[in-house]
Amino acid sequence: MNRWLVVMVLLSAILPSCNSASSDLSIVSKVIRREANVSSAVPSEFAAATPSTGELFWVEGKVRNGGTTDVANVTITFRCTDGNTKRLFVAVVPRIPAGATADFRTDKYPSPLEIKFVDQEPELTIGK
Numbered sequence: 001m002n003r004w005l006v007v008m009v010l011l012s013a014i015l016p017s018c019n020s021a022s023s024d025l026s027i028v029s030k031v032i033r034r035e036a037n038v039s040s041a042v043p044s045e046f047a048a049a050t051p052s053t054g055e056l057f058w059v060e061g062k063v064r065n066g067g068t069t070d071v072a073n074v075t076i077t078f079r080c081t082d083g084n085t086k087r088l089f090v091a092v093v094p095r096i097p098a099g100a101t102a103d104f105r106t107d108k109y110p111s112p113l114e115i116k117f118v119d120q121e122p123e124l125t126i127g128k
Contacts, residue, residue: 024067025074025124028101032080032117033058037110054112057082059089060105063124065096072096076104077123082113 034055059078065071074096078089091104109115 024065025071025096025126026064026066027076027122027124028062028064030059030061030078030117030122032115033060034115035108054110056108056110057089057115058106058108059091060103062101063093063096063104064101065098068098070095070097071126073127075123075125076106077125078106079118079120079122080115081118082111082115085111086118087111087115 034057037054037056057080059080063074063076072095074093076091076093080087080089087109089106089109091106093102093104096102
């Protein structure tokens with residue numbers, strides 16, 4: 001019986017700190033960037049490269065830790081769309097010190113259409 005009491009006390013001490021850490025994180029800035037998708041250029045029969053019609057898109061910005069403890073392994077997920085296709089842009093920040101702001105950048109994804117944010121807050125996950 002005493003073991004269960006110890007486990008419950010430990011869980012009650014750990015769980016609130018996890019929830020408060022995630023609530024202390026906030027996105028300070030976010031912007032969708034793009035560049036020409038020249039990596040998929042295909043040479044034509046006349047040896048000139050024909051650039052692809054699409055572009056590469058990614059999200060970059062800053063995330064702030066307003067808490068009093070460092071936070072590690074923060075995953076930031078943005079929901080975006082290009083036309084009717086929904087896309088997830090994911091960035092991982094290895095560590096954000098207490099009270100500090102860290103830069104993030106997602107991977108690049110190709111699209112022939114302009115990508116826009118879905119009207120939804122990004123998801124912030126700690127430690128996964």
